[in-house]
Amino acid sequence: MIKLEDVHKSFAQHEVLKGVDAEINKGEVVCLIGPSGSGKSTLLRCINGLEAYQRGRISVDGETVDVGAPTIHDIRTRVSMVFQRFNLFPHRTALENVMEGPRYVLKEDAQAARQRATQLLTRVGLADKLQSYPSSLSGGQQQRVAIARALAMQPEAILFDEPTSALDPEMVGEVLQVMRALAEEHMTMLVVTHEILFAREVADRVLFLDGGRIVEEGPAGELLRHPKHERTQDFLRRVTHPV
Amino acid sequence: MTGFFANAGIYLPILLKGVWLTIAVTFLALTLATLLGLVWALFRTSGIAWLAMATRVFVEFVRGIPILVVLFYIYFVMPEVGLDLTAFQAGVAGLALTYSCYIGETFRAGIEAVDRGQVEAAKSIGMKQPLMMRRVVLPQAFKIVVPPYSNNMVMLLKDSSQVSVISVAELTMQGKMLASSTFDNMTVFTLVALLYLCLTLPLNFVMRRVEIAMGKAQ
Ligand SMILES: Nc1ncnc2c1ncn2[C@@H]1O[C@H](COP(=O)(O)OP(=O)(O)O)[C@@H](O)[C@H]1O
Numbered sequence: 001m002i003k004l005e006d007v008h009k010s011f012a013q014h015e016v017l018k019g020v021d022a023e024i025n026k027g028e029v030v031c032l033i034g035p036s037g038s039g040k041s042t043l044l045r046c047i048n049g050l051e052a053y054q055r056g057r058i059s060v061d062g063e064t065v066d067v068g069a070p071t072i073h074d075i076r077t078r079v080s081m082v083f084q085r086f087n088l089f090p091h092r093t094a095l096e097n098v099m100e101g102p103r104y105v106l107k108e109d110a111q112a113a114r115q116r117a118t119q120l121l122t123r124v125g126l127a128d129k130l131q132s133y134p135s136s137l138s139g140g141q142q143q144r145v146a147i148a149r150a151l152a153m154q155p156e157a158i159l160f161d162e163p164t165s166a167l168d169p170e171m172v173g174e175v176l177q178v179m180r181a182l183a184e185e186h187m188t189m190l191v192v193t194h195e196i197l198f199a200r201e202v203a204d205r206v207l208f209l210d211g212g213r214i215v216e217e218g219p220a221g222e223l224l225r226h227p228k229h230e231r232t233q234d235f236l237r238r239v240t241h242p243v
Numbered sequence: 244m245t246g247f248f249a250n251a252g253i254y255l256p257i258l259l260k261g262v263w264l265t266i267a268v269t270f271l272a273l274t275l276a277t278l279l280g281l282v283w284a285l286f287r288t289s290g291i292a293w294l295a296m297a298t299r300v301f302v303e304f305v306r307g308i309p310i311l312v313v314l315f316y317i318y319f320v321m322p323e324v325g326l327d328l329t330a331f332q333a334g335v336a337g338l339a340l341t342y343s344c345y346i347g348e349t350f351r352a353g354i355e356a357v358d359r360g361q362v363e364a365a366k367s368i369g370m371k372q373p374l375m376m377r378r379v380v381l382p383q384a385f386k387i388v389v390p391p392y393s394n395n396m397v398m399l400l401k402d403s404s405q406v407s408v409i410s411v412a413e414l415t416m417q418g419k420m421l422a423s424s425t426f427d428n429m430t431v432f433t434l435v436a437l438l439y440l441c442l443t444l445p446l447n448f449v450m451r452r453v454e455i456a457m458g459k460a461q
């Protein structure tokens with residue numbers, strides 16, 4: 001569904017992605033792991049057309065992702081993104097945040113959009129927070145609203161950029177729980193995460209990004225338990241035994 | 244002192260005529276400057292390189308010219324190219340043009356102060372630039388912009404006195420004429436100053452309340 005072919009991305013002289021090849025199939029949950037600064041966020045942002053890339057090709061359902069092309073807006077409605085720092089609209093309530101896309105981008109009528117937004121917020125456990133503003137919600141609640149906002153677009157896939165890294169530890173579980181439920185419904189997901197346990201349990205496949213390339217990839221259980229590449233081994237040792 | 248009050252009673256009705264004109268000039272110029280300023284700001288943040296650059300050059304150009312010169316130019320030079328404006332129209336146009344550039348810069352700074360993450364969130368749900376501006380960026384930028392914009396308003400009100408040089412009979416002009424016919428500089432200009440304060444202080448007060456109200460709203 002999402003395909004990356006020899007993708008190169010530089011910031012000025014600094015080449016961050018040096019030829020990335022990857023494919024995410026429909027209904028698949030893929031976790032992207034790798035050291036800090038290896039370009040995981042950049043990769044996701046390129047897929048969502050928030051960054052331009054210089055060489056190679058990214059496509060969604062065969063349609064090329066090109067920041068400058070008029071098709072980009074439509075592609076973005078089909079591939080949603082959940083950010084590390086939530087990025088909820090602070091001047092709108094939880095309900096309005098979730099309704100915003102359906103109402104103004106998909107141009108659904110207010111009644112239908114409201115009804116579905118309410119359902120989605122209920123589904124992520126926030127039925128009692130519909131009228132709350134982001135500033136009065138905890139990090140975990142904000143991230144669940146953000147997931148509901150992404151779902152409201154009825155996307156074919158969702159990209160998650162370290163959705164739990166900005167959270168206090170006691171709130172990580174509630175967000176992962178929502179993501180686990182999505183995975184069980186076979187939502188196509190590409191998840192950048194340092195939650196190795198989550199990846200092992202939920203992911204179908206894991207990609208290890210380092211030095212601007214996918215160094216290793218494979219079924220989650222296998223790659224995370226028996227990494228073949230030395231750099232993968234090092235990385236996993238450091239993440240799972242931080243001291 | 245009794246002389247002051249006795250004469251003030253005579254001068255005040257004359258000066259009040261100027262006050263109304265000051266209010267009219269300020270109100271019209273502010274409205275135009277705000278609309279134009281918003282246009283400049285949207286151009287500059289449009290992401291369309293040539294449009295942003297052209298606007299930037301224009302704004303820098305106007306900001307580099309004293310208001311007096313802009314007023315002279317519009318009132319005395321424009322008629323030579325066929326644009327014949329009354330003093331009042333020229334005054335409003337000059338103030339509006341100059342302040343649209345100040346206000347535009349204020350708005351631009353406000354737009355750029357909105358968190359990048361907001362733009363990305365808006366884009367990621369498929370919003371195009373105009374919708375994103377309307378629904379996400381501008382509502383947040385307005386809040387940031389209220390204090391510097393209030394400042395622009397008060398400055399514009401005071402700078403409306405500049406249009407007296409092209410003989411618009413606003414408050415300062417009325418004061419000057421009255422003082423030169425009565426030689427009572429002290430009373431006249433004290434009254435003029437007080438009348439300006441009667442305009443600026445309430446304006447400050449109202450804008451402070453707006454600021455507080457917007458701060459409280461989410
Ligand atoms: N907008 C940018 N401008 C310049 N360099 C950037 C920008 N965004 C990211 N980088 C650089 O790209 C590299 C990869 O960043 P990022 O994708 O955020 O890594 P990760 O998400 O894996 O931690 C880093 O070296 C970072 O400094």
Ligand SMILES: [Mg+2]
Nearest residue numbers: 040041042162
């Ligand atoms: Mg990152």
